[in-house]
Amino acid sequence: MSPSTLADRFAALFGATPTIVAAPGRVNLIGEHTDYNDGFVMPCAIDFTARIAIAPRNDKRLVLHSGEFPEHFDFPLDRLPEKPVHAWCDNLVGVAHMLRAEGIPLSGASLLLHSKVPIGAGLSSSAAVEVGTALALLAVSQRSLPLPRVAQLAQRAENTFINAQVGIMDPFVSCLGEAGHALQLDCRSLTFDSVPLPPQLRLVICNTMVKHKHAGGEYNLRRKECEEGVELLKRWYPNITALRDVSPADLEAHSANLPKIIRDRCTHIVRENDRVLAFGRALRGADLPALAKLMRESHASLRDLYQVSCRELDQMVELAEHLPGFRGCRMTGGGFGGCTINLIEAPLAETFAAEIAAAYRQKTGVRPDVYICSATRGAHVETADPSKP
Numbered sequence: 001m002s003p004s005t006l007a008d009r010f011a012a013l014f015g016a017t018p019t020i021v022a023a024p025g026r027v028n029l030i031g032e033h034t035d036y037n038d039g040f041v042m043p044c045a046i047d048f049t050a051r052i053a054i055a056p057r058n059d060k061r062l063v064l065h066s067g068e069f070p071e072h073f074d075f076p077l078d079r080l081p082e083k084p085v086h087a088w089c090d091n092l093v094g095v096a097h098m099l100r101a102e103g104i105p106l107s108g109a110s111l112l113l114h115s116k117v118p119i120g121a122g123l124s125s126s127a128a129v130e131v132g133t134a135l136a137l138l139a140v141s142q143r144s145l146p147l148p149r150v151a152q153l154a155q156r157a158e159n160t161f162i163n164a165q166v167g168i169m170d171p172f173v174s175c176l177g178e179a180g181h182a183l184q185l186d187c188r189s190l191t192f193d194s195v196p197l198p199p200q201l202r203l204v205i206c207n208t209m210v211k212h213k214h215a216g217g218e219y220n221l222r223r224k225e226c227e228e229g230v231e232l233l234k235r236w237y238p239n240i241t242a243l244r245d246v247s248p249a250d251l252e253a254h255s256a257n258l259p260k261i262i263r264d265r266c267t268h269i270v271r272e273n274d275r276v277l278a279f280g281r282a283l284r285g286a287d288l289p290a291l292a293k294l295m296r297e298s299h300a301s302l303r304d305l306y307q308v309s310c311r312e313l314d315q316m317v318e319l320a321e322h323l324p325g326f327r328g329c330r331m332t333g334g335g336f337g338g339c340t341i342n343l344i345e346a347p348l349a350e351t352f353a354a355e356i357a358a359a360y361r362q363k364t365g366v367r368p369d370v371y372i373c374s375a376t377r378g379a380h381v382e383t384a385d386p387s388k389p
């Protein structure tokens with residue numbers, strides 16, 4: 001929905017002219033499950049956006065409507081739910097709590113959310129909504145925060161309110177993505193570099209349509225296994241605090257002393273960190289064969305060592321390799337379903353999309369959604385309220 005249509009809907013609902021904030025979803029090119037190990041990631045913000053229209057109210061209430069869900073919510077600001085109510089408002093309420101904990105006095109507001117980011121596809125619909133909500137609430141409260149801080153608050157809303165122990169990658173790239181670029185992020189220091197994508201490639205995202213119900217539990221389990229790896233490795237490397245501090249050679253030297261599962265998880269993480277750095281070099285040098293090789297290795301490692309792929313993701317990856325324009329492919333995001341990311345030669349993107357959809361349907365009986373995307377800019381205010389100076 002365009003910003004002006006959203007503004008019209010908002011005006012019809014609340015009789016006011018809104019400020020509109022747009023926050024994108026993301027796709028990760030490489031660097032999977034490394035963010036919560038203080039490692040490196042390489043995501044892009046994509047042109048699937050959550051838009052939030054907001055205007056202040058003077059009755060100290062937070063009134064929330066959605067373009068996608070019928071329920072709406074009306075909370076007194078001083079009595080926001082302290083726990084998730086298991087509805088779409090949870091991500092927004094969580095962010096309101098985090099802003100308040102940050103010392104931002106909230107104003108009453110009417111808010112209308114309209115999100116185009118597919119839900120449950122691993123393209124960070126939650127992070128987009130959280131980042132958008134944070135910027136929208138800051139705008140009506142006439143406050144601002146640095147974008148990396150906004151990303152941290154969105155992450156904290158997930159960690160402490162929603163109780164999902166996710167890393168910083170998704171909200172960070174939703175805040176700081178740049179059009180036509182991937183963002184190479186160091187998840188420990190939060191320093192980053194925007195790396196131009198080769199203009200001859202398009203990002204083609206293939207949705208297996210599998211939503212894994214237990215993904216949250218498995219995700220938290222992987223985190224624990226990584227922490228256990230760090231504890232065990234401290235015996236030889238007492239100064240490490242995360243797998244980020246362990247090189248592939250360090251791990252190799254003692255891997256025989258680790259239980260197999262822990263060894264496999266750690267091996268994925270330490271090599272995946274190296275792959276992100278190599279991928280960054282390959283992008284900068286437009287070394288397309290190296291990109292494809294690194295993505296293939298990443299997928300195999302996620303499948304065999306980290307064990308977060310699933311049959312449908314593996315099938316989607318295998319089908320892609322033989323199709324026109326193929327330049328690299330792997331599963332993307334947390335795993336157990338969701339999407340693959342494919343680098344495809346731009347003139348062949350439509351052909352690739354049609355052929356992979358047909359091939360996947362023939363193989364699985366399921367019609368996949370295939371999205372041809374561009375890397376887009378991070379969250380921003382799209383229109384200012386004209387009544388304000």
Ligand code: GLA
Nearest residue numbers: 032033166167168169333334
């Ligand atoms: C999910 C989480 C991210 C990251 C990825 C895996 O998307 O939200 O923080 O851990 O999984 O790379």
